[in-house]
Amino acid sequence: MxxxxxxxxxxxxxxxxxxxxxxxxxxxxxxxxxxxxxxxxxxxxxxxxxxxxxxxxxxxxxxxxxxxxxxxxxxxxxxxxxxxxxxxxxxxxxxxxxxxxxxxxxxxVDADAHARFDATERAYHYYLHFHKDPFKLNRSWLYKGELDIEAMNAAAELLLNYTDFSCFSKSNTQTFTNNCKITAAFFEEQESGLRFTVRADRFLRNMVRAIVGTLIQVGKNELNLAQFKQIIESKNRSNAGQSVPACGLYLVNVIYPFVK
CATH class of the missing domain: 3.30.70.580 (Pseudouridine synthase I, catalytic domain, N-terminal subdomain)
Structure with a gap:
């Protein structure tokens, strides 16, 4: 057969x-x-x-x-x-x-085509909104408070300078490396809130939610850019912020060289 x-x-x-x-x-x-x-x-x-x-x-x-x-x-x-x-x-x-x-x-597809290993890029969105909205229940995270978006974007841009993201990875995973190449990371203001976009060749378990949680600390002025860099360089998950709720996270794009 x-x-x-x-x-x-x-x-x-x-x-x-x-x-x-x-x-x-x-x-x-x-x-x-x-x-x-x-x-x-x-x-x-x-x-x-x-x-x-x-x-x-x-x-x-x-x-x-x-x-x-x-x-x-x-x-x-x-x-x-x-x-x-x-x-x-x-x-x-x-x-x-x-x-x-x-x-x-x-x-x-060809017999050796692989959905996981052949993907060359993935992208996620994370959504936050600031006012109660029944139509965003389980679709976006309701955040109560003010955020410094400029500071958050400045910190997000620093991610592009690193490859080891152990500090944002769930511990005890079965991965051989915590290295990823992030090519884009930024927040955009929308009519009802914020959207965070991040693109990379691969992602670690819980990585995006941990990144957003740490960037939120920057936006609350609990961390400055130097401290954000120290967290990345520490490679220690316990130094980074809490993971934000899953409801706001979407996998939105997966790229393959042979798929149009």
Whole structure:
């Protein structure tokens, strides 16, 4: 039995889920997706995601890959399901998924294409708002207080000068290195609050939320730029600020050299 590898692009509201990755005794996005794909394609399907978002974190763009068994006579799974092209699978798969998870497209890739290791850049947004808004519940963090946005952006720019971000990483992770190359990090004022954008080749577990939490301390004038640099250079998580709530965090962009 031969196999064909596929990429699947999706988005999800992470509020009701315990993150992306399958866990025992907890509902996750990956679990729901694998069940839907297995039902739709009538064979066991296991996905591998481009990253691992935590409980309550959202994604407007997320990729995963999976393999389908193809009968040796050349009849494709799509043909057996009377679907001429994987793009036609989107409606059927979405019908099997909870409303909080939406598949955007499914497409063939080379057998060695990898959703996690082939990504060359990822981007996150973090949203804060300053006034109670029922339509932002679980979508943005309600922050009560004033912030020095200019100081926060000055500190965020310093991130581009470093590669070791151990101070912003959750401890006891299974990564071999805490090095990342951040190419952009800045706050923008919006009508109802703030949006933080950060781009890098890779991210560590809890990294963005820890960065934002530490930048908030700069915005509250609890840290100056020299102290912010000392925290990064210390490579010690206990020196950085608290992680901000998951509700404001979105994975928004994942770049591959072979995906348009």
């Amino acid at each position: 031969n196999t064909q590898r596929y990429f699947i692009e999706l988005s999800y509201d992470g509020t009701p889920y315990h993150g992306w990755q399958i866990q025992p005794n907890a509902t996750t996005v990956q679990e729901c997706l694998d069940k839907a794909l297995s039902t739709y394609f009538r064979q066991p399907v296991s996905t591998l995601g481009c990253g691992r978002t935590d409980t309550g974190v959202h994604a407007t763009q997320f990729y995963a890959h999976f393999d389908l068994s193809v009968p040796p006579d050349g009849e494709s799974i799509e043909a057996k399901a009377k679907l001429p092209d994987p793009l036609c699978s989107v409606t059927g798969i979405n019908a099997l998924l909870p409303y909080q998870i939406a598949v955007k497209r499914v497409f063939k």
